[in-house]
Amino acid sequence: MSKPVREVALDVLLQIEKNQAYSNLLLNQTVKRTNLDPRDVGLLTEIVYGTIQRKSTLDFYLQSFVKKGVDSLQDWVKVLLRLSVYQFAYLDRVPERAVVHEAVTIAKKRGHKGISGMVNGVLRSILREGLPSIDKVGDETKKLALETSFPEWLIRRWINQYGLEETKSMCFSSLIPPSVTVRVNRVKGTVGEVLKLLREEGLEVKQGELSPDAIVVEKGNIFQTNVYTQGYVTAQDESSMLVGRALGATPGMRVADTCAAPGGKSTHIAEQMDDTGTVLSFDLHDHKVKLIHDQANRLGLTCITAEAMDARKIRDEKVEPFDRVLVDAPCSGFGVIRRKPDIKWSKQEQDIKAIQKIQLEILRSVAPFVKSGGTLIYSTCTVDKDENEENVACFLAEHPEFQLDKTLRERLPEKVVGRYQEGMITILPQDFQTDGFFIASLIKQ
Ligand SMILES: C[S@@+](CC[C@H](N)C(=O)[O-])C[C@H]1O[C@@H](n2cnc3c(N)ncnc32)[C@H](O)[C@@H]1O
Numbered sequence: 001m002s003k004p005v006r007e008v009a010l011d012v013l014l015q016i017e018k019n020q021a022y023s024n025l026l027l028n029q030t031v032k033r034t035n036l037d038p039r040d041v042g043l044l045t046e047i048v049y050g051t052i053q054r055k056s057t058l059d060f061y062l063q064s065f066v067k068k069g070v071d072s073l074q075d076w077v078k079v080l081l082r083l084s085v086y087q088f089a090y091l092d093r094v095p096e097r098a099v100v101h102e103a104v105t106i107a108k109k110r111g112h113k114g115i116s117g118m119v120n121g122v123l124r125s126i127l128r129e130g131l132p133s134i135d136k137v138g139d140e141t142k143k144l145a146l147e148t149s150f151p152e153w154l155i156r157r158w159i160n161q162y163g164l165e166e167t168k169s170m171c172f173s174s175l176i177p178p179s180v181t182v183r184v185n186r187v188k189g190t191v192g193e194v195l196k197l198l199r200e201e202g203l204e205v206k207q208g209e210l211s212p213d214a215i216v217v218e219k220g221n222i223f224q225t226n227v228y229t230q231g232y233v234t235a236q237d238e239s240s241m242l243v244g245r246a247l248g249a250t251p252g253m254r255v256a257d258t259c260a261a262p263g264g265k266s267t268h269i270a271e272q273m274d275d276t277g278t279v280l281s282f283d284l285h286d287h288k289v290k291l292i293h294d295q296a297n298r299l300g301l302t303c304i305t306a307e308a309m310d311a312r313k314i315r316d317e318k319v320e321p322f323d324r325v326l327v328d329a330p331c332s333g334f335g336v337i338r339r340k341p342d343i344k345w346s347k348q349e350q351d352i353k354a355i356q357k358i359q360l361e362i363l364r365s366v367a368p369f370v371k372s373g374g375t376l377i378y379s380t381c382t383v384d385k386d387e388n389e390e391n392v393a394c395f396l397a398e399h400p401e402f403q404l405d406k407t408l409r410e411r412l413p414e415k416v417v418g419r420y421q422e423g424m425i426t427i428l429p430q431d432f433q434t435d436g437f438f439i440a441s442l443i444k445q
Contacts, residue, residue, distance in 0.1 A: 002192060002323065002398070003034070003105075004102060004105075005036060005037040005040040005043050005044050005047075005107065006047065006083065006102045006103070007102075007106050007109075007252065008030060008034055008044055009034065009044050009047040009078055009083055009106055009403070010042050010076065010080055010083060010106060010213045011030075012026055012027060012030050012044075012048050013048060013079045014075060014076055014079050015053055015287075016048075016052065016342055017075055020245065021049060022340065022342065023049065023052055023340060023342045024339065024340055024346075026158060027044070027045060027048055027049075029045070030044075034332075038136075039090050042126075043094075043269070045086065046091065047086060047091075050086050050343060051079070051082050051083045051086045051092055051400070052150060052341040052342050052344075052345070053175060053341040054086060054089075054090065054149045055082065055145055055149055055344075055345060056091075056145065056146065056148075056149045056150070056151070057129060057134075057148075057149040058082040058086055058089070059082070060132065060134070060146050060181050061085050061089065061131045061132060062081055062085060062122070062126075063128070063132075064132055065122045065125050065129075066081075066122060068210075070445070074111075076110060076111075077107070077111070077115060077119065078117075080103055080106060080107060081119065081122060081123070084100070084102075084103045084119075084123055084346075085097050085123075085126060086185070087099045087132075088123075088126065088127070088131070089131060089437070094129055096154075099123070100120065100123045100124065100127070100199065101286055103115050103119050103120075103123060104119055104120045104123075107119040107120075111126070112285060113418050114435060114440050117408075121417075125246050128287075133145055134146045138376070140164070140239075141155050141156060141159070143153070143169070144168060144171060147171075148171035148174070148175060149175075150171050150343070150344055151347075153342060153349045154334070154344070154349075155171065155183075155204045157349065157384075158170060158171075158383075159383045161383075161384070162428075163382060164384075166254070166308050166428065166430075167385050169428070169430040170429060170430055171269060171388075172426055172430075173338070173430035173433065174246055174337040174338045174341075175281060175338070176338060176431055177260070177338065178237070178338045178339050178432060178435070179216050179217075179433070180216070180217040180222060180234070180235070181208055181214050181215065181216050181217070181236065181237055181238050182214070182217065182222055182228075182233035182234060182235050182236065183211070183213045183215075183233060183234045183235075183236045183241050184214075184215060184232065184233055184410050184411065185215050185232055185233060185234065185267075185271050185300075186213065186233055186271050186272070187270075187271050187274060187275050187299075187301070188230075188231060188232050188299075188300065188301070189211070189232055190343070191213065191214075192205060194215060194227060194232050194233060195207065196247060197226075197227050198215070198216075198217075198220075198222075198225065198227050200221075200274060201225045201226065201227060202218065202220060202226065202258045203217060203218075203220030203222065204217070204218040204219035204220060204445070205217055205218060205220075207237050208241075209238070209411050209415075209432065210238040210239065210241075210242070210350070210413060210415060210416065210432050210434060211238045211239075211241035211242060211245070211413070212413070213241050213244075213245075213303055213343065214236075214238045214241055216250065217364075219328075220435055223235075229298070229423065231298045231299040231300050232269055232445065234268070234270070234295065234299065236264050237336075238432070238434045238436055238437040239269065239427045239437040240264060240265070240381070240435060240437060242412060242413070242427070242437065242439060243265055243268075243326070243328060243439055244265055244268035244269055244271075244272060244377045245272075245411050245412065245439070246344045246376065246377055246379070246408060246411050246425075246439045246441055247265075247269060247272075247324050247375065247377050248324055248411050249269050249272050249273050249277075249323070249324050250272070250273065251273045251274045251275045251276045251277060252273070252276050252277040253273060253278075253323040253324060253363060254277060254278045254280075254320070254321075254322050254323050255269055255273070255277070255278065255279045255280070255322055255323060255324045255325070256279075256280045256282070256322045256324075256325045256326070256366070256369060257269065257279060257280070257281045257282070257284075257313040257328070257389055258282050258314075258326065258327050259283060259311055259323065259327060259328050259329055259362065260281035260282055260283050260284070260292055260306065260326075260363060261281075261283035261287070261288035261289065261291050261292055261332060262291035262292060262294075262295060263281065263291060263292035263294075263295035263296060263304075263306070264292075264295075265279040265326060265328050266279050266292055266295075266296070266304055266306070267295050267296060267299050267301055267304070269324075269326070270303050271297075271299070271301065272298070272303040273303060274292060274299075275301050275302055275303050276303060276423065277303055278303060278305065279303055279305070280304040280305050280307075280322075281304055281305070281306045281307075282306070282307060282308070282309040282310065282311055283306070283308065283309075285308055286308050287308045288308075289307060289308050292304065292306040293358050295315075296424060300379065304400075310368060311327070311362045311365060312358070312361040312362055312365045314365050314366060314369060315363065320371075321368075321369055321370060321373070321374065322371060322372040322374060323371055323374050323375075324367055324374060324375050324376075324377070325366050325369060325370050325374070325375075325376045325377070326377045326379070327363055327366060327370070327377070327378045327379070328358075328359075328377075328379045328380075329359045329362060329363075329378065329379070329380050329387075330355065330359070331355060331359065331380035331381060331382040331384075331387050332382045332383055332387060333347075333381055333382055333383055334348055334382045334383050334436065335345075335381040335382050335383050335427075335428075335429060335435050335437055335438075336381045336434025336436070337429075338429065338435075339397060339435065340423055342443060352384060352386060352387065353386075355387060356386055356387050356390075359378075359387060359391050360391055360394060360395065363376075363378060363391070363395045364395070364398070364399075367399055367402070367444075370444045371400075371441060372444055372445065373443070373444065373445075374439055374443075374444050375405060375443055375444075376402065376441075376443075377406055377439065377443065378391070378392060378395075378439075378440045378442065379437065379439045379440070380437070380438045381435055381436065381437055382438065383426065383429075383435065383436040383437065383438070387438075388424075388426065389424065389438075389440040392404075392424060392440045392442070395442075396442070401444055401445050402442040402443065402444055402445070403423075403442065403443055403445065404422050404423025404424065404440070404441070404442060404443075405423045405441035405443045406422055407441075408420075408422060408425065408441040410424060411441075415432070416431070416432070418431070419431070423440060423441050423442065424438070424439065424440040424441075425438070426438050
């Protein structure tokens with residue numbers, strides 16, 4: 001007999017809490033492994049994402065009902081209480097009595113009688129007395145942190161970098177569920193043609209608003225369509241699609257994508273080059289390189305060659321220079337918190353310096369391989385200014401042969417240029433309800 005959905009949710013959340021596993025990967029694996037009813041998959045996803053997304057708010061709600069405080073509880077009990085309170089607070093359609101009953105059943109199965117009694121007592125007290133009010137919290141940073149479930153250090157960092165109002169919008173917009181968007185493989189069809197094919201397969205779809213290559217899926221499972229399996233589309237956020245546009249590759253060019261897995265941008269570049277020329281894609285390990293091959297094969301693209309290589313150590317004299325080089329760098333991921341809410345809890349402020357160092361090492365290492373007159377694109381899915389503008393400034397100070405590319409603006413949709421600074425663009429998650437992204441374009445003289 002398969003496990004009840006809330007118990008599966010508890011297992012997934014515990015693994016994320018203990019091993020810092022990525023929520024999206026673990027959830028996908030779990031759905032594949034367990035034979036849950038499709039409706040239960042929806043509830044599981046909602047409970048897992050929601051509980052991570054609202055973690056510190058849920059702990060605040062629980063704090064005054066747990067005698068010795070939430071931190072005194074064993075991990076599994078803490079997570080069980082969190083996911084139960086998440087359902088009370090945010091899921092209207094789940095009956096409260098069913099939530100208590102399931103939590104107590106799970107607690108009985110996993111712990112001694114005292115624990116199930118405590119779980120029962122805490123949940124019933126919350127139902128009786130109601131959730132504590134956040135409005136009474138006086139300090140503005142603390143209040144925003146509790147309202148939107150963000151670590152206080154990150155809120156303070158964003159306030160320093162963007163000011164209070166932008167930070168508030170960023171935090172609140174990170175709670176909005178992300179939309180499902182796909183990029184049309186223009187080697188196989190136009191956006192109009194693919195919209196028609198998807199509608200024929202019963203999906204509700206519309207054209208994207210930011211990227212000319214985008215389709216937004218409003219209803220239906222894109223991954224189960226023929227359109228997807230036959231390689232007409234790739235799942236990608238609209239702001240991420242702008243990186244390929246910013247690179248401006250044309251047919252026949254020689255392009256390097258140095259941090260390429262799972263291949264979202266390499267394949268976009270190959271599509272823009274009508275699958276002619278060369279795209280050389282690197283990532284650290286073979287299992288990641290395989291993901292790039294898989295994508296290219298599904299899309300029917302043949303101009304991509306992928307291999308394992310550390311982009312910090314490109315020293316081979318035989319590597320010919322490239323017309324375009326993309327560094328879509330590993331980063332803190334603060335622009336994609338609505339897709340991967342665990343990022344809020346797994347990253348610490350001191351991690352940013354270490355990430356920044358890797359990003360700069362990659363930029364320094366690839367610089368010699370950009371052709372004279374060629375373009376280097378540096379992009380991240382973070383909004384952190386140290387990883388973005390500061391890294392670009394650092395790199396330019398060390399490499400006077402590179403300059404900010406004034407023509408970047410022409411390759412971006414008119415809509416996004418509001419935040420354009422010469423040669424660089426930041427898209428915040430609240431701007432267009434997309435992922436947050438940073439793109440810098442640098443020309444080698
Ligand atoms: C933001 S992701 C790239 C996403 C990819 N460009 C796409 O659009 O599908 C960053 C990638 O950099 C890779 N990476 C991290 N350090 C690296 C290094 N030193 N050399 C090459 N790749 C690296 C990671 O494995 C990860 O796949």
